[in-house]
Amino acid sequence: MPPLGAVFFEKMQSFKGRDILDINDFSKDELLYVLNAAKEFDPEFVKSKRSNYTLAQGKIAALLFFEPSTRTEQSFSSAAQKIGMGIIGFNDPKATSIHKGESFSDTIRIMDSYADVLIIRHPESGSAKKAAEVAQIPVINAGDGPNQHPTQTLLDLYTMMKEAGKLDGITIAFMGDLKYGRTVHALSLALSHFKVKQIFISHSTLKMPDEFLKVLKERGVAFEECDRLPESLEADFLYQTRVQKERFKDLDEYKKVKDKFILDASFKKYLDKGVKLMHPLPRVNEIDPVLDHHPNAIYFKQARNGLYIREALLTLVLGRI
Ligand code: CP
DSSP states (O other): OOOSSHHHHHHHHHHTTOOBOOGGGOOHHHHHHHHHHHHTTOTTTOOSOOOOTTTTTTOEEEEEESSOOSHHHHHHHHHHHHTTOEEEEESOGGGSGGGGTOOHHHHHHHHHTTOSEEEEEESSTTHHHHHHHHOSSOEEEEEETTSOOHHHHHHHHHHHHHHHSOSTTOEEEEESOTTTOHHHHHHHHHHTTSSOEEEEEOOGGGOOOHHHHHHHHHTTOOEEEESSOOSSOOOSEEEEOOOOGGGOSOHHHHHHHTTTTOBOGGGHHHHHTTOEEEOOSOOSSSBOGGGTTSTTBOHHHHHHHHHHHHHHHHHHHTTOO
């Protein structure tokens, strides 16, 4: 990883005022740049007891959560406060004038005039982009339905970089709901910038969609598909996902596949061999909590890394580093 410094300062301008809507808007250099910036907020890299409280003091983050969240909302709130920002917003649109019929655009226009950054989660694809078309200030997409969740992808990349010490040369296996999982689609494409082998493990009805596999082929990415967890999995990371009940039109189809790719205590042998287990969370039953204390079960560390990525992104879009 290149050190921060002159290059860092030079590139700072490109993030100031920028919307963070789609991970595909990031070049490889920009991805690495944000990952490097996150190290500046991570106590594992910054040993001093320095406070970042004055970095964005006087600035306001508006958290507009039209859909439930634990990690994204709370880590953005924590990240903003750690760099000195004030917080406004809502996580229950019924408690706002949307309940009286106010439009999405008017809501965004109003919040735009009260804040310096808008952070939006919404169930509809394209909603963050729509907000960015109305807002004058930077908009950060905190998840727009099945479409994108770019800060999740950045924290996933950061976790892999931290754990493996590199991205080039690693192998990642994705498992579970590869059809509807936005985290899988976005992470797979982001990793296609690096020399990373990708293994897709799923039921035939939840396969990685062809449109994504086509892009991987065009980019020369080595990948393979399997319909079960291989006995000897040659991978640095297994990225497990939840089968998302809310995305199925036919509940019988959901019931057929929901328990097909559960990791129980027997997965310990893979962890013992060095496979690191990731999951964007929340989980339902797809990882047995008995695995949680294994040092290679890293999903809680992964969620914590979201704090450093979000501190870095807020500071970057405000032009404060
Ligand atoms: N991973 C993730 O986005 O979690 P939340 O839905 O709790 O924010």
